[in-house]
Amino acid sequence: MTDRKADPAVDRRDVAWWSDKAVSVLVFLGGISAILFIIGIFVFITREGFGFGEHFKAGEIFGSTRWAPTSDSNPTYGILALVAGTASVTGLAMLIAVPFSLGAAIYIAEFAKGRTREVLKVLVEMLAAIPSVVWGFIGLTIMNPLIIQTFDVPIGLCVLNSGLILGLMAAPIMTTIAEDALKAVPDSYREAAEALGATRWQVTRRVVLPAARQGLLAAVLLGVGRGFGETMAVLMASGHSINLPTSPFDSVRALTATIAAELGETAVGSPHYQALFMLGILLFAVTFLINLAADLIVRGIRKG
Amino acid sequence: MADQSPAAVEFADFSLWYGTFQAIYGVDLAVKEGKITSMIGPSGCGKSTLLRSVNRINERLGYVRTEGHVRVLGHDVYAAENSLVQVRKQVGMVFQRPNVLPLSIRDNILFGHRLHDGGKDAEDALLESALRQVLLWDDVKDRLNRRAQGLSLEQQQKLCIARLLPVKPRILLMDEPCSALDPKGTEAVEELIWELRGAYTILLVTHNMAQARRASEECVFMLMGKLIEHTATDQMFVSPRCPETADYIEGRYG
Structure with missing residues (x-):
């Protein structure tokens, strides 16, 4: 028995094949971008917020009711x-x-x-x-x-x-x-x-x-x-x-x-x-x- | 063959419409007490609809209209003065697919009993006797508090039958109870149904003519919403009276 040659009609890459590929790439990008944006937002907020570290006094922040960040003499950040x-x-x-x-x-x-x-x-x-x-x-x-x-x-x-x-x-x-x-x-x-x-x-x-x-x-x-x-x-x-x-x-x-x-x-x-x-x-x-x-x-x- | 046993369920010139579609045309039928009556006929002939009219469960759809009467144990179920809850207490129903509730085996069996304010003391005895009657007790007695959905389909369907018994119904409606089961499960459930005859009046809808022949004493043949023939099962399959019945039984259509 000789090997049968693959019928080219079976392996045809037509418009439907290419558009399917293109759409799956687009959809993948759309899906991944949402995750990237969330991570980006998280990183941004964290970076801006972590600069607060030097003023960070846990006792004051979580223990005080005085939220007075604009006070000249004694700024406190009780939340x-x-x-x-x-x-x-x-x-x-x-x-x-x-x-x-x-x-x-x-x-x-x-x-x-x-x-x-x-x-x-x-x-x-x-x-x-x-x-x-x-x-x-x-x-x-x-x-x-x-x-x-x-x-x-x-x-x-x-x-x-x-x-x-x-x-x-x-x-x-x-x-x-x-x-x-x-x-x-x-x-x-x-x-x-x-x-x-x-x-x-x-x-x-x-x-x-x-x-x-x-x-x-x-x-x-x-x-x-x-x-x-x-x-x-x-x-x-x-x-x-x-x-x-x-x-x-x-x-x-x-x-x-x-x-x-x-x-x-x-x-x-x-x-x-x-x-x-x-x-x-x-x-x-x-x-x-x-x-x-x-x-x-x-x-x-x-x-x- | 004269039969003196009274009718447990009686349809009198009963018609039913789904919206504008008439599904049942003037059916007269007396279902004998304590017997198993099977209902056969091709798809869409109205046999399930007729079954579901007995406990009015098909009205869940909301666009059902009826004419005529259905009497269960002498009470007209469509009369305003009769309570549907009381009717459904007398009429248990088994569905095509086992529809156990997402509760434990125990709570499934006792669900109906608790609905109708049954006493707490009787629960254990009821539970055991119901499960024994459906030949399930030995399989499940050690896991009564496990979820019923973990059981095999056959066991679930038996559980669905067992769940009806503590309410002490007189009539059991079965809507193709074996259609989701394999042959072994079918055999077990058929045997169980056969065991229950006499104690209960059983109305059995089936797609499977061989099942009707094996597992029923009376047989009803329906076609296009009309009742064509109602005789003893033996007679129906050997010498049907109507040509439509004969053609259906011999497989010329349907």
Whole structure:
């Protein structure tokens, strides 16, 4: 038997072959560039922030509530009040957003039917697209007088105001992610439970929610990350004054808002400038950890 | 062959539409109590739809309209005054693919029992007797708290049958219960179904004519949403009355 010569018709590199190659290279570049940009941002922030090392006194930074980087006589960089501001606002926002968004997600995914469901989904996604400055504006011009009137307090720009605003901002995105998690629960589970005589709420509570547990947790974590990193709305609605809050009506200042408000007025390379970048590193690290946790949890779902 | 046993499930001039598509045309059928009745017919003939009308599980789709009556143990399941939950307590259902819940074996078996506020004390006894009835007890008794999804498909399908029993249903609906199983699993589940006859009224939809012949006492043949023939299984496969039935059984179409 002689060796058969390869038929050239089988090995033809035509337009489809070349365009496939070209597209895969382009897509690879696109994918890798996102990672490069993130690493670049990280390196930049770190480099700018690490110059702060010589002024770095851990006890002062994490132990003091006095953030006075512009003081001539005694510049101090205590971030305790800023951390407390961010934490209190985010915490209140989650208290508001978690029940509302989980409730909305359960309604859309499990109870609403046909048109209602479609309309609601679109509306929730529209809410997610409202720019944060608009939310800040609402906080400033609507919530502020409302809080002053209702609770008889001197100022309405406070933890309550920004927590509410932030909660409303985080709720749509959390609703969308939580609804995806509920939708990912196989319909055969619902069918099985219903055939056993479960009511819709029993199906939801005993089967769907436990099965979607991880996805729901991921939704909450992403909401926390969103709240933590939000700047403009918090800047506008929180009162922006350095305070360890003792009541929801205290004005506070958030980490993000501090950077946004002060960075433009510092001299490049000054200790103040570097201190702000240090705040940036802190925010970056925390949001990164939160998102990583959410991501790992979501991966867990796919495997589990 | 005169049969005095009363009807456990009775369809009376029952029609069903999915949207504008009519899937069932005026079916009259009396399913005898304590027997295994198999339903055969080509794809799309309405046999699954008819089965799913008994516990109204096909209404999950939301665009179902019906006319006529379905009576389960004398209660009209489409009458407003009868509670669907109570009907579904009497009517257990097994699906094509084993759909165990993402819970432990124990929680799967006791799921229905707990839904209907069964007592806590009875749980262990119910668990054991249900698993024994489906011949699964010896396989799983040492891992009752493990996830049910770790079982083989055959074991999962048996578990799905066992899960119905603690609620004490009178009727079991089986929608091609062996279609996801290999021949060995099919044989085991068929044997199990055969064991359960008498204690339960079983309605079995199958694609597999040989299975209907092996595993049922009564047989219903459907075509294009209409009930063509309903006789004893032996008779159906030996001397069918209608020419359509004969053609289908002999494999001329479908």
